[in-house]
Amino acid sequence: MGVNIITKRMLMVILQKILRSIDEGIHVINNEGVTIVYNEAMAELEGMPIEEVLGESLLDVFPSLNQETSTLLKVLKTEKPIINKSQSYLNNQRKQISTISTTIPLYYENEKIGALEIAKNITKFKNLSDEIMRLHQELSRPLLKMNKIKNYTFEDLIGKSPVFIKAVQLARRAANSSSTILIYGETGTGKELFAQSIHYHSQRHNKPFIAQNCAALPESLLEGILFGTTKGSFTGAIDRPGIFEQASGGTILLDEINSMDLQLQAKLLRVLQEGYVRRIGGLKDIPIDVRIIATTNKKLIDMVEKGGFRRDLYYRLRVVSINIPSLWERKEDIEILTDYFIKKYNSQLHKQVWMLSEEVKEDFLCYEWPGNVRELENLIEGAMNFIQDEHILSRDFFPEYIVIHKGKNNQQDTLVSLETNKSLPEVLHSIEEQYIISTMAYYNGNITQAANKLGIKRQTLQHKLKKYGIDANQD
Template sequence: MKKEYYEKIIEELIKLIDEGVYIVDNRGVGRFYNDVMASLEKVNVEDVLGKKFHDAFPDMRKNDSTMLKALLKAEPTVGQQQSYKNFYGKEITTVNSTVPIVVDGETVAAIEVAKDITNIRKMSDTLLELQKSKEKPAENKSLIKRYTFDDIFGENAEFKIALNRARKAADNNASVFIYGETGTGKELFAQSIHYCGKRKDKPFLAQNCAAIPESLLEGILFGTSKGSFTGAVDREGLFEQANGGTLLLDEISAMPYDLQSKLLRVLQEDYIRRVGGMKDIPINVRIIATVNEPPEELIAQGKLRKDLFYRLNVVNIQIPALRERRDDIPRLAEKFLEKYNARFEKEIWMLSDSVVKKLQEYSYPGNVRELENIIEQAVSMGENEHVLTEKNLAMPTVSRKSRPMEIEYTGEFALDKYMGEIETKIIRDALLETGGNISKAAEILQIKRQTLQHKLKKYKLTVG
């Protein structure tokens, strides 16, 4: 096959790839450059093809460029974050994987595959600034709702065990591990432990580990050091911002496994090192970690390191689901009734017996958060009749009880197709029940919101 045929094949393949691809020869001249790369670097393909690397990207320095490192030192790079300016001065942040092409000991070309994370980088910078201003003891007190044990109610025996353990935890500085389903009040417990304890005048910061892209979480937690990548600045992470206080790591099982290992080292040695930094920074931070699935299952699934769990599980608190403490439902409903009467300026002072019965019969996959939402809806739509009746109660109507599904067997049976149909129907039912609210549907299905969004895309389901 002639050389030009190979080049044509490579060119067409590059067009099909969803990520940016840039190939230079041994002189640094651009030979292949796909439309995706042009889009993420905010240039035209013609601005790069046939031009030397330095002419296309004059801002890029030798020591910072993954492409030049591959070309000049024959060093491959995988998954490195890189910030730089394009030919027009536009700043871009990408995650790059770059490999040299070596023939007979000589580097003849370099290939770079890149993913644009400019917007994610900006989001993380904004998030860090918000986190930094969110909780400073003597300053922005109005920016965060502070909960204490006075805000927690429950007379159920199992719930009181959890509450008593939390009260004892407030008296010391040990790490705390809280397990409870979505909506059971894990952050309520965490804040109460902090604000009723010895660290109450120090910062309380919270980070949901599932809400941040894995590639950014390390920098958010540990901070960054100037020079770790182009455009990087010396910036405190959450550990430094929370120094002397408490850091809540929500959904810690969503943290990448290798980052869990780094967290374990921090807990053992009481110091952190910023991303790209060489200096060990001593810290004094209490860690409270939460999960919404049984920890033993998360460990078995490889989502939670066993050694990290043991290190965090000094104080173990298990918050029972609302369906396991039905005796608390009437009083909780009354408290929410008082709250939303005041908010909506209503005068609905009582729950009818039939409403109480109906509330106690429901299973609450969303737990206390779902009960509060039901009462909020009822009060907001109710009339000032002093008694909340069933006509005001918008209880979920789709039954979640297991029911048999008919299978039409025709001699052939595609299990994957059938399971997909079942999953599609269940998702549609949940969306119907919640009026198309993805977050609430995810709670009903007991999966993460991101997982549900992925399944909506997978099955081509629309909301609304």
């Protein structure tokens, strides 16, 4: 049996294929600082033709760099790796490039032969980060905040279901303290509305409220946004306060904190425990006075058990814990919310819609609402964009997946074959049992609502549920 032998030439061909196919930029220099490997991804990232970089001295190609600011040259000199470093620099066309890179020294037979850099382009993220910081600074100005930003209060939280009222009452009580709060709720349940309501009902109401989505940016950029940067901490860095400083005396909302990297979680925990921040690259400890409200759409305790979230940070955040129910858990609020959104978009879209049709009301009660209140609002807004002179939102204005087509439980489902061996009482009991099961399912196990639909007393329905062994919510 023959043995496949990979020659040096074959290995070079394979290496070239790899360098051309990967998304990350690869840049290798030798001991003299001359580029010996420069792949297409790096050329596209830096906007440089490969032929202008290969075989050239690094500092000739990138005049804005020097022995200290170039990670490649620094690693070549110190022989110490630099991992996940953020940097911004100019190419020879004076175009600014922002990257996150890892740079390591290269050895052959225990002798240093150069340095390798693997870079990922974050120029767009960097620009986004700068814009976010600019907006955060703008939002901290009281005049702008009062004139342009919608401030939500508890009066904007709409609902009458017991589980929702319980969450609102807990939030109202929490507003009177400065303890950290963890809010759990599915996407679209209104977590930020709760957070703002708590802030504007607290003693901090006249101080800044700044929200930051932890899933929107890479860890390196998010760290700078949270804690600020010091000039010279990395290439292109400037003295800039983070939102912990900007929100002094106020509240910070850390949205989707479940997306935060474990390393950044450790830094956040230190800030919460010690009460001060240190800007990236800085030496000065800056005292802070902010309240933290964190929101999550995943159960953090499950992430803790799986190692995806720090246990100590979890307990530090959930001093007060608030669970916002899904729309499926508060079906009695669907009609109230629907009326509210109809009024809202009547005003905005200059319509004269009165209500939903009875069929759509039934459809809404049967639908599971994975997008919760936000999905309901978007559906109402979308339907009202299509309506013209009509005053009632019928099925024609909603997508098919919302509509529950009649006929699934038609007569054929309940008719009993004459060939059955059951007696009349047995057949009647079977029909009664199935009808009760269907009705209880329709009202999500609510005994009171199901009894009203069936036209019997609540106690009578409870007796029949026990008789047929049907589970129900004890409302």
